[in-house]
Amino acid sequence: MELIINGGNAKSSAFEAIEAAKQHKYDLASFKLKEADDFLVKGHNSQTSMLTKAAENAENPNYNEEVPLIMVHAQDHIMTAIMFRDIANEFVELYKKIDLK
Template sequence: MENDNNLEAAMGLIVNGGNAKSMAFEAIKAAKKGDFDLADEKLKESDKALSEAHNAQTDMLTKEAQGEHTEVSLLMVHAQDHMMNAITFRDLAGEVVDLYKKLDNK
C-alpha cells in the first residue's frame, strides 16, 4: 500500500491535471463564442494548474534521484497518465484558440 506522501503526490497530479484540462476546455468554449480575453485567461489558469502538477512531479523525481523510491501503483500510473493527457490537451487547446482567433479576423 502506498504511503501518505505517495498518495498526496498522486492526488496532486490528478487534481491539478484535471483542473488544467478543464480550464483548457473552457478556453476552447470561450474562443468558440468569440470571447478571446476569457479564452486567454482560461489558458493561463490551465498553465498555472499544470505548473503545480509539474512541481509535484518534479518533487517525486528529485526524491527518486536521491534514493527515495516511489512505489509504482495503479494510482501512480493513473496520476501520471492524467497529467500527460492534460499537457497534451492544453497544447491542443492553445492551437484551437489561435485558430478561432484567425477565423474571427477574416
C-alpha cells in the same frame, strides 16, 4: 493525488478556453489558457518533488521501488492535460483567424 487534481483542473481550464473562443471571448480564452498553465506548473512541481525523493531513495542499495498503479494513472492525467492544453491553444488561435475573415 496532486498530479491527478492539477491535471484534471488544467484540462478543464483548457476546455473552457475553447468554449470561450467559440463565443468570441478571447480575453477569457487567454485567461483560461494561463489558468491551465498555472495548474500544470503545480502538477509539474509535485511531480518533480516525487522524482527527487525517488532519486534520493534509489541510492540506497536496499531500495526496491515499485510503481503503484495510482502513479501511472497520475502520470497519464498530467500528460493528457499537457497535450490537451497545447491543442486548446491551437483551437483558440484558429477561432481568432476565422473571426478575422
